[in-house]
Amino acid sequence: MDTLFQSYPVGLKDVELKEGFWEEYGRLVREVVIPYQWEALNDRIPEAEKSYAIHNFKVAAGVAEGEFNGLVFQDSDLAKWLEAVGYSLSCNPDPQLEEWADEVIEYIEKAQQKDGYLNTFFTLKRPEEKWSNLLECHELYCAGHMMEAAVAYYNATGKRKLLDVMCRFADCIDEVFGEEEGKLHGYDGHEEIELALVKLYKATGEERYLNLSRYFIDERGKEPSFFIEEWEKRGKTAFWNPSDHNKPDTSYNQAHIPVREQTEAIGHAVRAVYLYSGMADIAALKKDEGLKKACKALWNNIVTRQMYITGGIGSTHIGEAFTFDYDLPNDTVYQETCASIGLFFFAHRMLLMEAEGSYGDVMERALYNSIISGMGFDGKSFFYVNPMEVWPEASEKNPDRKHVMPVRQKWYGCACCPPNLARLLLSLRQYIYTCSGNTLYTHLYIPSKAEVAVGENKITLEQNTGYPWDGGIRIKLGLEKEMKHTLSFRIPGWCRSFSLLVNGEALSCEGRTEKGFVSVSRLWKDEDEIVIQMDMPVEIIQSHPEVRANAGKVAITRGPLVYCLEEEDNGTNLSALSINTDTDFQVTAEASLMKGAVSLTGKGFRTKETGWENSLYQPYRKEEEETEIKAIPYFLWGNRKKGEMLVWMNHK
Amino acid sequence: MDTLFQSYPVGLKDVELKEGFWEEYGRLVREVVIPYQWEALNDRIPEAEKSYAIHNFKVAAGVAEGEFNGLVFQDSDLAKWLEAVGYSLSCNPDPQLEEWADEVIEYIEKAQQKDGYLNTFFTLKRPEEKWSNLLECHELYCAGHMMEAAVAYYNATGKRKLLDVMCRFADCIDEVFGEEEGKLHGYDGHEEIELALVKLYKATGEERYLNLSRYFIDERGKEPSFFIEEWEKRGKTAFWNPSDHNKPDTSYNQAHIPVREQTEAIGHAVRAVYLYSGMADIAALKKDEGLKKACKALWNNIVTRQMYITGGIGSTHIGEAFTFDYDLPNDTVYQETCASIGLFFFAHRMLLMEAEGSYGDVMERALYNSIISGMGFDGKSFFYVNPMEVWPEASEKNPDRKHVMPVRQKWYGCACCPPNLARLLLSLRQYIYTCSGNTLYTHLYIPSKAEVAVGENKITLEQNTGYPWDGGIRIKLGLEKEMKHTLSFRIPGWCRSFSLLVNGEALSCEGRTEKGFVSVSRLWKDEDEIVIQMDMPVEIIQSHPEVRANAGKVAITRGPLVYCLEEEDNGTNLSALSINTDTDFQVTAEASLMKGAVSLTGKGFRTKETGWENSLYQPYRKEEEETEIKAIPYFLWGNRKKGEMLVWMNHK
Structure with a gap:
């Protein structure tokens, strides 16, 4: 099915990071973040707010006593951790970690209802209210994260248990939602399932999942509004504040107009970029030009109007949201770590549709700035908000800035950013290269070793670089036999001059640079070496x-x-x-x-x-x-x- | 009793504004604002939110059917209007207006309870909950505003009805509050009664009112906290949001520590400066050096650390509050019109204790900038928030700035600023001059005619000026007989050079300028003329x-x-x-x-x-x-x- 893409990524199993900037982050995540989060998910960190995420699954599974605790989307914390574990195991086998994961997957399986439904909040606390508040209660969001976890864990270990659980849940969701009469014509208030169903489709080949994702995307924002009708049906109350009877602002959920008509990024920033990522997936897989056009309009709006120089998005903490063109306040900024990660996901999916260096530029911008600023060196402290300026006294004494923390915080009760960082940092190797026809693109400069299948042959690329501290990149090829192929390297937008050498011989860059890539097409031989030296003033x-x-x-x-x-x-x-x-x-x-x-x-x-x-x-x-x-x-x-x-x- | 002051103002009855900048504002208030607000208070403006203020009094008086409507402090809107009416009548008799006022005073008298209690919200809606939520429910605040109205109306018309009503209420309050056992050891969440009781004392000579004011000031902020105990007693609920069980932050009400220990302006800005005004009154009248010291510390903190260049205060809309030293954001600013008016009141009271030009400088700064910016030329549109910069799209699309209106609004449901402006603009003439011993001070430059008693003699001052557009001031004296006296004129902080002429003869300013005043002591004769020419680059x-x-x-x-x-x-x-x-x-x-x-x-x-x-x-x-x-x-x-x-x- 990958041929439906214009290009496809060189996957997790085919790339290995080598000693360097990102492998150190990877090690930090493996050695500190994942074990620390495991402790947190098990409520064993005395100074942090309790998570209850595993506790809830145990109770729902009938293996522990108690009641549901935590936020309505608490399940997703465990899901994100499991997804990170999957990426970790795919390159660094760890029997202890796998045992922990298998243990919680047992609980998850047992917590699943007969009809496939899986959500500990609703199962334990409000069984009659399932699917009654899509706007606010994150059922499909939690499902989506668990699907991503299931695919990652299956890809890493070959174990199908969680994948099967999530296929059953996807089947259940497919029974409940859809355009057919009698089904709910709805979609989630927090987008995520859209992109997750695409992953489930890719892991299983089940086309229904792809179609269900497209359904959610196309249903969104249609008139009459599903969210408004749902809100009227439940008596015009709000889950988070029952005395609030204000009509929901559906632009917060990108549901104010059909997504194909949207041209400005709006509302909650994380939700927005998760939606756009799903849209880009569907546009590519369904060769849907209209959807691709909407993706491009939204992309352009973000990167030319609503993105901080650090690659972050979200100009206000009220609704953790986009505001409008050119409104990028430095002091009251939100710029959530998760939103930067979501923008990275969106950029990558755009890149798969279109070999255009600027997508990789934004991935790089977010990655090296607003994303990794989210984590301290101890692997145990995190920023949700990434401000552009900090005056600690203002954070303390001006309530307009109290969301701006001057020091990184421990694991939170609502813990979205830390596991999101963990899963990205452990899967970063899949974002380095993509293939399209006869061309192999390099997007990120990271010391690594990749093995890429080209037809019946293989190329290995050994990449060495001191990036981001210096702009020299050395790539050594390994080939079983000589092969004609095009190698394209992203020349970042920040780079005003560079040199290109093949086997020590400088090549003119004239005529080789297009859409942000410099390309070399030739008959490559084993041990050929490409050196790119970018000036970095x-x-x-x-x-x-x-x-x-x-x-x-x-x-x-x-x-x-x-x-x-x-x-x-x-x-x-x-x-x-x-x-x-x-x-x-x-x-x-x-x-x-x-x-x-x-x-x-x-x-x-x-x-x-x-x-x-x-x-x-x-x-x-x-x-x-x-x-x-x-x-x-x-x-x-x-x-x-x-x-x-x-x-x-x-x-x- | 005025001798207790170091100086005293030349009062409302002794000064008359003449054609010019401020008289035009006065006319606007008399001809448009007061009649418009009368319509609003009577709920007769179709496009505005209903006030219900008069309706509530009618119902409480038993002359109309219905129930209480509006906010818990709705009574104060009528009080502020009545106070403005008093000032208006004191210089511009208007039988129609007086008839309107007498009519509502009837309702007010009938709405008063047997024990003197007066508050339509509690009388009509929660009779058992009187005095149970001082923190949030504004009972003493409303009482204070009605006392100010009563004094103004009595001074203007000589009619005692409302004054008597408010004395009975003050007596009632004096029975309920105080340090004696069995009384409530409390004070209001919104300061106002402190300064109002001082006015009532000055109008009636009843020392108990002065002592009650001092009691409220000194009780405030003592441990254990009255507000916290009260909150615990009512089950830890909040009036404005019953599901909010957070412990009140008493610094919002300036009640976190005793007022004498406070050195930084904090919390809700209007409440703060009303409190400080009351403190300054008591400091002067009781010759209380400790309280005066606290006033000076708070004053200095505001004007050297927390005041906008326009004389406005309140750096955040969250709590309409002060934040901290040097935090004066331009875009998210609050700077409420009422807070500037309160600062003006505070400045004036400081001036009475101390002839120091900088107090008048702040009065002038606030008056000509953040105060009158609050009203449009139509007299029907008002700014609550006076921003330092406006980007209309941001006001609409960035929720951090939605409190910043790009155009003045019509009368509001919570209508504090318009009547506050009205009462200030109609009483402005009492802020021009003060007397202290043998000196007559001029603080504000406003075309006007004043008659000042000096011992058994009188001086009239006819002031002509094109202020604020030019810096020339011409003052013509009228005397029945020659008199030795000192005339002191404030030389504003902005003025770097000026000339002083008496009867056309230039005087050297050397040695004449002290603490922001230039003074001339001589034997004055009838028709002497002083000209001050201030350069205004x-x-x-x-x-x-x-x-x-x-x-x-x-x-x-x-x-x-x-x-x-x-x-x-x-x-x-x-x-x-x-x-x-x-x-x-x-x-x-x-x-x-x-x-x-x-x-x-x-x-x-x-x-x-x-x-x-x-x-x-x-x-x-x-x-x-x-x-x-x-x-x-x-x-x-x-x-x-x-x-x-x-x-x-x-x-x-």
Whole structure:
């Protein structure tokens, strides 16, 4: 079925990460995050809020006493953990971990109802209310995450138990929902099942699952509104606040108009990009040009109007949502880690439809900035919100900013981001390469070894790079026999000049660069070596003038990394600092921050605080002194003492 | 008793406004606001939310059928209107208006309970719950506003009915509250009665009212917390949201520690400054140095740390509250009109304790900027929130800014600001002059005629000025006989140079200027004339460097007026504009905006929007063009087409 794609990814089993930046994150996830989350899911971390996720399944399975606890979507926490476990086991066998997973899969199987239904909240707490509040209660969302887990676990271990459970549940859902009379003409308030059903289809070949996903996508936003009718049916009450009788705003759930007519990213950001990912899947698999067009419009809206420089999305914490074009406030920002991950998923699916380097650019931008900023080096502390500036006192004392945490938090009661990070970081290797016809594309630069089937032959690619700290990439080929093939490498949008060598011989890039890729077509031989050397100067970046929050400000970048200032290096009140737009920055190794890391130092200016004697406003006078400004990679912020942080700084 | 004050105001009956800036506002209030609010209070404005304020009193009086409607503090809307009516009648007799007032005073008297209790919400709706939720239910707040009304109406008309009603209620309150055993050791969640009881004391001479006010002030914030105990007693529920069982945050009500220990303005801004006003009253009347010290600390905290350049306060709409030092966001600001009015009241009371020009500076700053910006020229549209920048699309689509209205709104369901504006504008004449011993101080420059008793003699002052549009003030004295006296005139903080002439002869200002006043002591004769000419150049102002929101930005002022840019004059995207800090501004008459008004135009720069082809971030390049920038007085914003507005703009 992969031929329906214009291209397909080189999969998890075919790529192995090698020592380097991302393998260290992978190790952290395997060795710390997954075991820590296992403890958390089992409510064994004294200082954290209890999860109850496994407890609920045990009770529903009849193997423990008690009642349901936690949030309505608590099941999904276990699902995300299981999915991460699947990715982990697919490259790093671990009998203990597999035993834990098998144990909870037992509970899950036993918790499943006869008709295939599976959801501990409704089974234990509100059995009569199943499927009565799709808008708010996440039944299909939880189902989707468990489907993703089932596919990952099956692919890794070959064990079918969870996959079978989830096929039965998918069958049950297919019985309940659909356009036929007597079925519910609905869809979930939190999109996720759409993309999950596509994965289930790919794992099983069952076309009904693909069609059900398409049904959910096409039904969404039709008139009369399913969500409004459902809300009227249940007496116009809200699950989260029974005394709230306001009519639901369905744009929060991207259900205000049919998805094919949507051109602006709107509503809850995670839900939006999960939906768009599912839409892109269906567009590709069903060769649906109309849906592809909607995907492109939404994509363009996000990346040219509503995306932070760090690749994050979500301009407001109220509804964790998109707002509107060019509204990218730095202080009240939401930019949830999960939303960046969702944008990464969406980008990857767009890439499968269209070999266009800018999709990989956004994957890279999100990955190296707003995604990994979400996790501390201890693997036990996380940011949900990734702010563009932090003033710790404001987080504490201005309620408009209380969602902006100045230090990473422990596992949360609503724990979406940590397991989402875990599953992405452990499956990152599947996002490096894609194949399309006679071309092998390289999208991410990560030390790794891949084995790619090309017709009846195989190519192995051994990729070495110091990315993101330097822009040199060396790829060594392994071939059983000579082969004519095209190798295309993404040249990131940030890269203004690069050189390309094959077996030590420089090739002209003239005529080889198209849509963000440089390509070499030739008869490749075993041990051929390609070297790409990208210049990685420090750049001073400005925003589109319509981004009011960044008027008069610039950010510092180097390669894929956005940099930021921290109080630790620059003293308090970072807003008093400014730089010239032609400042030369010095690149300095900062091994204490992270192996390979570099900081940037340059000349700047600081407004003096003298002469203010208890006044708040005075006629302007230039009172500043030269100072050294030091910037560190954004994703590394918040790993030292609590203090201020700033991405966009004033320029002269 | 006025001798207890260090100085006392020249009262309402002794000053008359003459044609000019403020008399036009006064006329607008008399001719439009008061009659319009009368219609609103009677629920006769079809397009506005119903008030029910008079309806409730009629029902409680037994002269109409029905039930209570509106908010728990609805009574106070009628009280504020009545107070304004009192001020209006004191200078502009109006039989129709007096008849309306007498009519509602009848209802009020009939609505009073036998024991003196008066509150239509509790009388009609929850008679058993009286005095059970001081934290949230505004009983003493409503009482306070009605006391202020009673005093104003009595002073204007000599009619005692409402005054007697409110004395009976004050007696009732004095029976219920106090330190004696068996009494409630409480105070109101919304301060107001403290300052109202002082007014009632001054009108009646009844010392118990003064002591009761002091009791409320001193009881506040003591341990154990009255509010917490009360909350526990009523089952830990909240009036506004019965399912909210969170422990109240008593700092919202300035009740977290005793008021004498408070040094930082905190919590709901209006409540705070009403409390501080009451504290200043008691400090002066009781010669209480400890309380005066607390007032000064709170005053200094506000004006040197938490006040917008427009004289507004309240940095967040969440709780309509102060946040913390130097946190003055421009986009998410609250800066409620009522809070500016409360700050004006506080400033005036500080001035009575201490002849210090900076208090008058703040009165002037608030009055000419954040206070009158609250009302449109039609007298029927009002801003609650006075933002420092407006992006209409953000107000609509970013929920963090939905409290920021880009156009003034009609009378509201919760209608605090319009009547508050009305009562201030109609009593403004009592804030112009104060007397202290042998000195007559002039604080505000307003065309007016005042008659001041000095011992057994009288001085009349005829003040003429084009303020705030020009800085010339001419004061003509009228004396029955020659008299040695000191006349002191506030020289505003914004004024860097001025000249002083008596009878055409320039006096040296050397040695005459102290604490913000220039003083002339001499033997004054009838028809002496003092002329003060203050230079009023355009100034470019910066904020204290700790105000992060204004880093790299400046504001334009001229005299007492803060200026702003509007889209109407400068096109869309005001954030793309910047100015040099030495820009020369031209002063141009703008009669179409307002009689006498001047706009400021100067050379500025606009960032070009070309060359961005669908990109959101690019390496910095200087792409700007020269443009003319036109600023209008802040208080006049929002009187033309809906559009952007900006106070703090980028500088080079």
